[in-house]
Amino acid sequence: MKVTVIGTGYVGLVSGACLAEMGNDVLCMDVDPRKIELLSKGEIPIYEPGLKEVVRRNVAAKRMKFTLDVERAVDHGTIQFIAVGTPPDEDGSADLQYVLAAARNVGRHMTDYKVVVDKSTVPVGTADLVREAIAAELKARGVEVPYAVVSNPEFLKEGAAVEDFMRPDRIIVGADDEQAVFLMKALYSPFQRNHERLVLMDVRSAELTKYAANAMLATRISFMNELALLAEKVGADIELVRQGIGSDPRIGYHFLYSGAGYGGSCFPKDVKALIRTASDHGRPLHVLRAVEAANDAQKRVLVEKVVARFGEDLSGLRFALWGLAFKPNTDDMREAPSRVVVDALLARGATVCAYDPAAMHEALRVFGDRPGLGYADGPMEAVEGADALLIVTEWKEFRSPDFDALKAALRQPVVIDGRNMYPPELPRASGLEYLSIGRR
Numbered sequence: 226m227k228v229t230v231i232g233t234g235y236v237g238l239v240s241g242a243c244l245a246e247m248g249n250d251v252l253c254m255d256v257d258p259r260k261i262e263l264l265s266k267g268e269i270p271i272y273e274p275g276l277k278e279v280v281r282r283n284v285a286a287k288r289m290k291f292t293l294d295v296e297r298a299v300d301h302g303t304i305q306f307i308a309v310g311t312p313p314d315e316d317g318s319a320d321l322q323y324v325l326a327a328a329r330n331v332g333r334h335m336t337d338y339k340v341v342v343d344k345s346t347v348p349v350g351t352a353d354l355v356r357e358a359i360a361a362e363l364k365a366r367g368v369e370v371p372y373a374v375v376s377n378p379e380f381l382k383e384g385a386a387v388e389d390f391m392r393p394d395r396i397i398v399g400a401d402d403e404q405a406v407f408l409m410k411a412l413y414s415p416f417q418r419n420h421e422r423l424v425l426m427d428v429r430s431a432e433l434t435k436y437a438a439n440a441m442l443a444t445r446i447s448f449m450n451e452l453a454l455l456a457e458k459v460g461a462d463i464e465l466v467r468q469g470i471g472s473d474p475r476i477g478y479h480f481l482y483s484g485a486g487y488g489g490s491c492f493p494k495d496v497k498a499l500i501r502t503a504s505d506h507g508r509p510l511h512v513l514r515a516v517e518a519a520n521d522a523q524k525r526v527l528v529e530k531v532v533a534r535f536g537e538d539l540s541g542l543r544f545a546l547w548g549l550a551f552k553p554n555t556d557d558m559r560e561a562p563s564r565v566v567v568d569a570l571l572a573r574g575a576t577v578c579a580y581d582p583a584a585m586h587e588a589l590r591v592f593g594d595r596p597g598l599g600y601a602d603g604p605m606e607a608v609e610g611a612d613a614l615l616i617v618t619e620w621k622e623f624r625s626p627d628f629d630a631l632k633a634a635l636r637q638p639v640v641i642d643g644r645n646m647y648p649p650e651l652p653r654a655s656g657l658e659y660l661s662i663g664r665r
């Protein structure tokens with residue numbers, strides 16, 4: 226099948242690569258010349274495990290190509306995936322300017338039947354706006370060309386994106402056009418050979434499903450984070466509580482870890498956008514407002530622990546930071562808790578030496594040349610001479626440190642763990658003062 230993917234970010238590039246892997250003829254379009262130049266040279270602009278291999282294989286097989294040329298992109302695919310960003314607008318709503326620009330481009334250049342698929346996360350009603358944008362362009366051209374607009378939200382997780390796309394838990398398709406449904410089923414059939422995973426529904430339900438999923442996951446995290454803070458007050462251990470409730474199949478073990486707050490390119494903005502949609506419709510989501518407020522507070526918990534231990538004024542103190550990405554296996558630092566932690570430590574006069582296995586170049590872009598912030602080549606280099614180690618992202622390579630070596634390297638033997646990485650007795654056996662979230 227001929228497929229065009231508009232936008233080659235985390236979602237577009239992974240979707241394009243995986244669709245090509247299944248034998249489709251995929252053309253990926255972006256407005257960013259730097260990205261297209263890199264991709265055309267066989268380089269990958271983002272860190273995503275396994276992605277490079279899939280892209281290179283399919284480029285070599287000529288099933289995957291890249292372009293800046295809008296007309297060529299529209300001409301290529303019967304299916305046109307819109308996978309551009311939908312960042313939060315000032316009022317919290319999703320900014321649809323990129324989605325609608327992509328839709329207008331399709332309307333401006335299409336000459337035959339197209340299925341235009343909203344893969345970006347977009348608020349309920351966006352498919353109607355996309356349909357209208359295309360219709361307006363066709364009208365301006367004075368032509369009538371048939372097309373359908375479909376909602377097909379993406380559920381991949383950064384860090385496991387290729388695996389998620391290749392083996393999806395579910396494929397949500399919101400469509401009301403028979404031909405479009407037929408094509409979407411055909412496109413996704415190679416991804417569900419084991420059993421049917423495609424859930425067909427109306428467009429608005431599909432659009433809301435994506436927000437409902439992310440809002441539910443964010444709710445679980447914020448709930449556990451608030452409970453962890455209570456556990457500290459009452460002398461309970463949140464890790465034991467997690468195991469105790471997770472064993473109930475109605476609750477389950479997933480997404481019940483307390484920590485330094487959620488971040489990333491999806492949860493914060495999608496929670497905001499759903500809150501906005503709800504209030505626009507006069508149906509405020511009280512639970513979700515609390516989820517957001519709890520998370521904003523949670524991102525500051527690590528610094529509160531630092532202040533409780535070292536005092537308000539941190540000048541003259543040096544902190545090692547393990548982890549900058551918002552979660553392991555990605556270089557994405559959008560809304561990452563590390564950003565709040567670094568800003569707060571520097572504002573209190575401390576210096577910070579950070580290390581992340583994948584996000585160092587992204588950190589340089591995000592923080593620039595911030596006085597007081599330095600980077601180390603490895604985790605132990607970051608710790609050398611520091612007054613405390615702060616763990617912000619739970620990368621695998623931080624799971625089994627040599628605690629004796631840590632103790633020897635630190636100027637003061639303090640570890641503040643924002644991800645509850647270790648059984649407390651392990652670092653303590655090496656003489657480290659170990660603080661974590663919600664545990665004794």
Ligand SMILES: NC(=O)c1ccc[n+]([C@@H]2O[C@H](COP(=O)([O-])OP(=O)(O)OC[C@H]3O[C@@H](n4cnc5c(N)ncnc54)[C@H](O)[C@@H]3O)[C@@H](O)[C@H]2O)c1
Nearest residue numbers: 232233234235236255256257309310311323345346379383
């Ligand atoms: N990142 C994730 O884990 C994830 C998961 C599920 C859904 N989503 C959703 O998918 C969408 C894309 O997210 P992302 O993380 O891939 O974003 P991203 O910022 O990494 O990539 C978006 C890309 O779109 C390009 N673009 C912007 N306008 C364009 C246009 N008119 N034509 C062509 N390209 C254009 C940008 O240059 C950029 O390369 C968002 O709505 C997001 O909420 C993201």
